[in-house]
Amino acid sequence: MSWSHVERLENLHDQLTILLGGAIRLLCGEAGVFVVSKEAFDPQSSAEYTLYQIDEERLERFLAWAQRGRQPNSVEPLVCRSMPHDLVTQPGLMEGETEQQEIELCSLFLHDPTGPLGMLYYVRLAGMRSCFECGTDGTVHMFVAQLAVGLRFALKAQSLEKEQARLAAIFQYSAEGILTVDAALRIIDFNPAMERLTGWPESEVLGCSYFKVLRPKDRYGNDLRQEDSPILQAFAGQVVLNKEMVISTRDGQCIDVCVTASCVRSVKGEPMNGILNVRDITLQRQQEEQRSMFISVISHELQTPIAIIKGYASTLARPDAKLDAKALRKRLLAIEEEADRLNKLVGNLLYASRIQAGGLSMEVAPLDLVPLIRGVTRRLIAKSPDVAVELDIPANLPLVMADRDRIEEVLQNLLDNAVKYSPHQRALTITCRATGEEVIVSVSDKGMGISLRDQERIFDRFQRVGGAPTQAMPGAGLGLYICRVIVEAHGGHIWVESTLHQGSTFSFSLPREEKAQLPMVMF
Ligand code: ADP
Numbered sequence: 225m226s227w228s229h230v231e232r233l234e235n236l237h238d239q240l241t242i243l244l245g246g247a248i249r250l251l252c253g254e255a256g257v258f259v260v261s262k263e264a265f266d267p268q269s270s271a272e273y274t275l276y277q278i279d280e281e282r283l284e285r286f287l288a289w290a291q292r293g294r295q296p297n298s299v300e301p302l303v304c305r306s307m308p309h310d311l312v313t314q315p316g317l318m319e320g321e322t323e324q325q326e327i328e329l330c331s332l333f334l335h336d337p338t339g340p341l342g343m344l345y346y347v348r349l350a351g352m353r354s355c356f357e358c359g360t361d362g363t364v365h366m367f368v369a370q371l372a373v374g375l376r377f378a379l380k381a382q383s384l385e386k387e388q389a390r391l392a393a394i395f396q397y398s399a400e401g402i403l404t405v406d407a408a409l410r411i412i413d414f415n416p417a418m419e420r421l422t423g424w425p426e427s428e429v430l431g432c433s434y435f436k437v438l439r440p441k442d443r444y445g446n447d448l449r450q451e452d453s454p455i456l457q458a459f460a461g462q463v464v465l466n467k468e469m470v471i472s473t474r475d476g477q478c479i480d481v482c483v484t485a486s487c488v489r490s491v492k493g494e495p496m497n498g499i500l501n502v503r504d505i506t507l508q509r510q511q512e513e514q515r516s517m518f519i520s521v522i523s524h525e526l527q528t529p530i531a532i533i534k535g536y537a538s539t540l541a542r543p544d545a546k547l548d549a550k551a552l553r554k555r556l557l558a559i560e561e562e563a564d565r566l567n568k569l570v571g572n573l574l575y576a577s578r579i580q581a582g583g584l585s586m587e588v589a590p591l592d593l594v595p596l597i598r599g600v601t602r603r604l605i606a607k608s609p610d611v612a613v614e615l616d617i618p619a620n621l622p623l624v625m626a627d628r629d630r631i632e633e634v635l636q637n638l639l640d641n642a643v644k645y646s647p648h649q650r651a652l653t654i655t656c657r658a659t660g661e662e663v664i665v666s667v668s669d670k671g672m673g674i675s676l677r678d679q680e681r682i683f684d685r686f687q688r689v690g691g692a693p694t695q696a697m698p699g700a701g702l703g704l705y706i707c708r709v710i711v712e713a714h715g716g717h718i719w720v721e722s723t724l725h726q727g728s729t730f731s732f733s734l735p736r737e738e739k740a741q742l743p744m745v746m747f
Pocket of ligand 1: 690
């Protein structure tokens, strides 16, 4: 039976009550309570006592009285004494009889070879005697032994049922994938986390070889051999803990996982079942890759300007350096340019880390994009006179709701990229158009272009695409990420349309002033 289909077989608590009621009736009793002894009490099983025909409200007083008097023991297991009526009488139980007759409380000490099991307190009409008390001394002892075995069994069953329910809950709600197999490596359990991870429903994999379902590979993509199967290794007594591998989903995707395998053995020590815990580490892998990409991009980006600054500074500092004013100025300008590059890099890094920490504040107000675009364009042409910028802006462009400085940053980044990645064709176009809801700004170049596959990831952090020509340009892959976050924080979108070797158009949209509905969460 699979863990997913654990059902309560029967209500074991009722079984205990039935067993107890039968015993009390055999002892000529009418009502009673079985109190589990401290030694036998198992927190896994149910309550410390089981009632038969006594209501909860009277229980405390009843027990207080019962436990005060002389108690039986293993030598004299049954002790009876008379009892006040009001402690037991209740509607429908001993009601009529008790007015005429005495009632007595019997205490039966229940124990078995394992030790004491508990005490059965029951009430009956005085003078009643069960057949077990009428015989020789040994008869009561035999009855006690039989009842104790039955009760211990019922308590154990209760405990097992609870344990099974607890394990089933762990199995069902575990965030980690869990599968179990039989000795022939056929799947017998496949939890919901495993279903989510692999896309296989449990019903389709039960009975199948787990190796065939998961098709595991090593970290480098080579198929694992059957003898390297983690569960077989666990069967062979090896420790398989946090072993990294790649498994395949139902639709053929590969997922990086970390598995731990263990084995359940028979009393003879033979493997009966294997258990595989599977943790998805895709995110961890991506983070590792991002970290190493970050380190390589940043160290490259720091090294280049530092080397240039150092080279020029050393030349200038040489005592024998004889440079005319023009050569001197050229070197100083180069140092300044590289210092600017460093400054921009550090600025972008700080910006990105602030975004990550959720600390990007914005001052949103109605904004006319036209003067902003003209200002940024003017500065660009002053800096790069060989660049031609064409503006295509309709008259009466509606205002947008935006933070001026942040949008200037977006525009600046897009224009810088357009210039940077168009080394031969220095003509750019900035286009604006309004739709019913938004204003869309586009920056087009006739540069390197970006392949369709790469277009998907350029708005993520540290993504530099396009191979060697891109690597030759300064940059840390942060500009477009920052643009995306700023535009999205305004409730807009940013996207690219591009053809490799022909050019790119980057566009972003901002809500029109009168339509603006900023997102609830702002960076
Ligand atoms: P950076 O320019 O600092 O590398 P960005 O985040 O601004 O970082 O850009 C990410 C990547 O997108 C760039 O490395 C480049 O490969 C590509 N890219 C951006 N803009 C353009 C463009 N106009 N033309 C071609 N490729 C571009």
